Amino acid sequence: MDWLPLLSTLAGAAIGIFATLIADRNRWKREDVKEALRLRLDIYTQYTTIVKVLGETLRALADREHPSNDERALALRDAFRDSGIGIASERMWLIAPQPVVKASNSVFHCLRRICDGYIDGTAVSSPEDRARWEARGEAAAEMRKLMREDLGVGPLTERHSPLLNDQNNPAAQRS
Numbered sequence: 001m002d003w004l005p006l007l008s009t010l011a012g013a014a015i016g017i018f019a020t021l022i023a024d025r026n027r028w029k030r031e032d033v034k035e036a037l038r039l040r041l042d043i044y045t046q047y048t049t050i051v052k053v054l055g056e057t058l059r060a061l062a063d064r065e066h067p068s069n070d071e072r073a074l075a076l077r078d079a080f081r082d083s084g085i086g087i088a089s090e091r092m093w094l095i096a097p098q099p100v101v102k103a104s105n106s107v108f109h110c111l112r113r114i115c116d117g118y119i120d121g122t123a124v125s126s127p128e129d130r131a132r133w134e135a136r137g138e139a140a141a142e143m144r145k146l147m148r149e150d151l152g153v154g155p156l157t158e159r160h161s162p163l164l165n166d167q168n169n170p171a172a173q174r175s
Contacts, residue, residue, distance in 0.1 A: 037151065043095050044147045047088045051107055051140060054083040055133075058111070062118035073119040080115050100150055103143035110136035 057079045066072035085108060092104045114132045122129050145155060 040095055040147075041151060043088070043091050044100075044151070047085075047092055047104055048140075048144065048147075050083055050085050050088050051111065054080065054085055054111055055114070055136065057083065058115050058118060059124060062122075063124045069121070076115050076119050080112070085111070096147075097150055100143070100146045103139065103146050106139040107136065107143050110139050 058076060061072070061075050061079055064075075066075065089104065089108050092101055096104065110132065114129075114136060117128065117132055118124075122132075148155060
């Protein structure tokens with residue numbers, strides 16, 4: 001009996017099985033990378049949306065008349081807590097790379113300072129308020145830049161949007 005054809009067939013089958021296993025493993029790795037990218041995109045989208053909505057909410061609440069300073073403070077604290085930024089921030093800490101986490105944490109603290117400033121009586125559009133919003137705008141721009149780099153998207157060439165009531169303020173439009 002000639003063993004050569006049988007051994008050739010077995011060797012070919014083993015090579016075919018091994019090649020299939022390698023191809024499956026590579027396909028699994030690509031899908032895993034794609035899923036991780038989709039997850040980060042979802043987290044980044046959620047976080048940036050919360051940041052934008054929370055900022056608008058804080059400004060609107062600070063500009064609104066309240067029966068007392070305590071009620072104004074309570075409304076601002078509730079808005080900050082209820083915005084979901086705490087949960088979104090924790091998701092960032094778990095999933096995002098360190099530079100994005102650091103940048104998102106900076107934006108979080110800028111919003112916290114804006115909220116605390118309004119609680120302490122800072123007037124909307126006062127110089128102190130404008131400085132806090134400028135810092136938030138710069139921090140948010142850096143955060144978005146790092147998120148886009150992490151997602152493999154090219155840089156933006158213009159600012160997302162000017163601050164509310166700041167159409168004539170060139171400094172606000174730069175950030």
